[in-house]
Amino acid sequence: MQLKVKVVGPLSRYLPAGSVDNQTVIDAAEGATVADLIKALGMPEDQKCIVSIDDEVVPTGERQSKLLSASDSIKLISPLKGG
Amino acid sequence: MGWQRKVLRVNLTEGNVQVEPLNMEWAQQYLGERGLGTKYLYENMDPTVDALDPANVLIFATGPLTGTMASTSGRYAVITKGALTDAIACSNSGGKFGAELKFAGYDLLILEGRAPEPSYLKIYDDHVEILSAEPIWGKSVWQTEDWLKSHHQDPLMKVASIGVAGENCVRYACVVNDLHRAAGRSGVGAVMGSKNLKAIAVRGTVGVTVDNPKKFMEVVKETHAKLAVSDDVKELADYGTNAMIDMMQEFGGLPTRNFQEVQFEGVDNINPAAMTKVKENGHKNLLANKACFGCTIACGRIAHIDKDHFTISNRPEYWHASGGLEYETAFAFGPDCGVDDIDALTFAGFLMNEHGMDPISFGGTLAAAMELYEMGVITDEDTDGVALKFGNPEALTVMAEKTGKFEGFGQVLGLGSKRMCEKYGHPELSMTVKGQEFAGYDSRALQGMGLGYATGNRGACHMKHDVFGPDMEDQTGEGKALPCKKSQDKISAIDSTGLCWFTSGTWRITDYQAQVDAACEGDWTVARMFETGERIWNLERQFNLAAGLTKDDDSLPKRLLSEPAKSGVAKGKVNELGRMLPEYYEIRGWTDDGIPTKETLERLGL
The missing domain is CATH 1.10.569.10 (Aldehyde Ferredoxin Oxidoreductase Protein, subunit A, domain 2)
Known part of the structure; x- marks a missing residue:
């Protein structure tokens, strides 16, 4: 399946070259999890980031088990603070 | 050492300038900058006076690490009763002014009274003058700094000043130093304007010392190295x-x-x-x-x-x-x-x-x-x-x-x-x-941020607590009270060092503690850093209670408590302050009315 992913903030450096509007499409096997997606993007397994699917945050502890589907609106948001 | 052990006290009404020894007992209890400034404020004024009354006291405070070779050591704070909030104000700024004030030999500058005419203060080490600001009254911050450097023929002078907004006591006027760094929040510039004080111009040649130079250099080398390879720093x-x-x-x-x-x-x-x-x-x-x-x-x-x-x-x-x-x-x-x-x-x-x-x-x-x-x-x-x-x-x-x-x-x-x-x-x-406008974080999506806003001693502020991590993980009020309280204590301590909080994405509390411990006399452990921060937070609270603030001031606007977010991860949610606040008071050792208990005050030596 193909997963549409938006990566927001400094973590967008992990997006493939040529990505438009901080979005890309990742080929993934059926049954892929959030952890698989993070790995496919080339991020470290323990990468600090906020993952939201259809505007619901996936707790860090559920990344290994949270299944993804092609219809999901997936965002990976850089974990900044301050300002 | 770390501290200069000197306080410059200026009575603008009388035109008196005095140098007095730093109260080292207080320095050991409140460290510097935010904490020490708060202690001096609490001991030097009646919290019930109007913020724009001459009896309000305006303090510029450096920390023991200000001006040292530690990274981000340019911080100073302005502490007073805020013109915007009628609560304690502590506005922190960077740039170069704070280090220069330290180089001039002072930990704190205490400004009392009201000058009979527009004035500015010139500090060249121990040569201190109150001078007429007639040529620059009505001028902007930028014009003021240009004029001062030109008039005194000293381009290396560091200046903190107010603009026309401060002169007219715009409630959120700030103190600007080095043209575009500011002690920005709570109206500390309005207080400066109410004192007829246009600017403070500083040159310092005294330098700074630390308690254990060899250890300090080793620790600073390590902490610099951490920042040098930090993703967080690179992103900033x-x-x-x-x-x-x-x-x-x-x-x-x-x-x-x-x-x-x-x-x-x-x-x-x-x-x-x-x-x-x-x-x-x-x-x-x-x-x-x-x-x-x-x-x-x-x-x-x-x-x-x-x-x-x-x-x-x-x-x-x-x-x-x-x-x-x-x-x-x-x-x-x-x-x-x-x-x-x-x-x-x-x-x-x-x-x-x-x-x-x-x-x-x-x-x-x-x-x-x-x-x-x-x-x-x-x-x-x-x-x-x-x-x-x-x-x-x-x-x-x-x-x-x-x-x-x-x-x-x-x-x-x-x-x-x-x-x-x-x-x-x-x-x-x-x-x-408490009359202070929110920063750019909506507390329906960031629940712990809302608790931090509500309990903020200087009013709504995003810089005095850090619940970002838990808030990103979970959009409820559950479990937010403890990290809110602990981060308030931690940041109170960091704000008292002279270092910048933007290092906190890289440095742990042990990194701050190690630098303080090497620079200052006394055994500065991590536990002592947290206790110092908690003492500072509670003293700020005591100031506010004495000023007349109550539990009712620990609140959020009705909009955030009753109008659900229309989109995003918190769609349909409001802030759960009613759930978080009682738990927060209990963790703090405060009564149901938000008043520190006798046991809490005694434990902290207050």
């Missing part, structure tokens, strides 16, 4: 603090149009990508980044405005480079006012520095005025003919200038949103805590 340097705007937009925590919404359709026009985008005419907003004294992060932005833009096309005096968009400025002028014109935002930001105003509070006040205007409560007759509609860039820039110069409707905006909304019979439209 590359993107600046405005990187937050994309994050808050996607998260759904970006307050928009006076907090009516939590996402802004125009964000792509004002985010870091927009700052680096080259326009068809070749203009690019961002020119460079800039560091404060001793800083190895350099999150500051230096920008310029497109000369063709309506704001400056006929005003070449604004064609130069100056302080660019930080996140809070971008949020307050952008989403909160519905404006997505990056040049208008940058120009309004220039005006804040030039005239000496807090952009967060100005933006929040203008956003409330825009809602009042769209409701029909105020009209063109009130606003000098300017259409205060959300999204109108001209409304932003014209009102920023009017407020800075204290002209027309700008005088009303200068009240701050709480007083302004009360004036027009709609206090519920003021997005404030």
Whole structure:
């Protein structure tokens, strides 16, 4: 399946070259999890980031088990603070 | 050592200048900067006096690490009773002024009374003079700094000053140093203006010392190295603090149009990508980044405005480079006012520095005025003919200038949103805590942030607690009270060192503790750092209680408690303050009314 992913903030450096509007499409096997997606993007397994699917945050502890589907609106948001 | 062991006390009414020894017992209990300044304030004034009364005391405080070779050691704080909040104010700034004050030999500068005529203070080590500010009264911050350096023929002088906004006691006037760094919040510049004090000009040649130089150098080398390889530092340097705007937009925590919404359709026009985008005419907003004294992060932005833009096309005096968009400025002028014109935002930001105003509070006040205007409560007759509609860039820039110069409707905006909304019979439209406007984080999406806002001793503030991690994981109030309390204590300690909180994405508390321990006498353990922070937090609370604040001031606007977020991760949610606050009081060792118990005060030596 193909997963549409938006990566927001400094973590967008992990997006493939040529990505438009901080979005890309990742080929993934059926049954892929959030952890698989993070790995496919080339991020470290323990990468600090906020993952939201259809505007619901996936707790860090559920990344290994949270299944993804092609219809999901997936965002990976850089974990900044301050300002 | 670490401390200079000297306090400069200036009575502006009498024209007296005194140097007194630093109370080392207090230094061991409150460390420096925020904590020590708070202790001196608490012991030197009646908290019930009006913030603009001569009996209010204004303190400039450095920390034991200010001016040392530690990274980010340029910090100082201004502590007083806030003109915006009528609560304790502690506004922290970078730049180079703080280190220079330390180099002149002082830990604290205490300003009392009110000068009989406009004055400025000149400090050259132990040579201190109160001089007439007649030539610069009515001038901007930028003009003031230029005049002082020229008049005294000293380009290396460091200056902290107020603009016309401060002279006229605009409630959120700030103290600006080094042209575009500011002790920005709570109206400390209005207090300075009420004292007829235009500026403080400093040169210092005394230098600083530390308790254990060899150990200090070893520790500083390690902490520098951590920053050098930190992703967090690289991101701050590359993107600046405005990187937050994309994050808050996607998260759904970006307050928009006076907090009516939590996402802004125009964000792509004002985010870091927009700052680096080259326009068809070749203009690019961002020119460079800039560091404060001793800083190895350099999150500051230096920008310029497109000369063709309506704001400056006929005003070449604004064609130069100056302080660019930080996140809070971008949020307050952008989403909160519905404006997505990056040049208008940058120009309004220039005006804040030039005239000496807090952009967060100005933006929040203008956003409330825009809602009042769209409701029909105020009209063109009130606003000098300017259409205060959300999204109108001209409304932003014209009102920023009017407020800075204290002209027309700008005088009303200068009240701050709480007083302004009360004036027009709609206090519920003021997005404030203790009279201070919110930063750019919506507390329906960030629940712990809401608790931190509500319990903030200086009112709504995002810099005195850190619950970002738990807030990103979970959009309820569960489990937020403890990290809120612990981070308040931790930051109170860090704010008392002389170092910048923007290191906290890399450094752990042990890194701060090791630097303090090497620089200062006494055994500074991690536990002692937390206890010191807790003592400071509780002393600030005691000041506020003595000033007349109560549990009722630990609240949030009705909008955030009863109007659900319309989109984002918190869609349908309101802030759960009612759930978090009792737990917070209990963890703090306070009564149900938010008063520190006798046991808590005794435990902290208060």
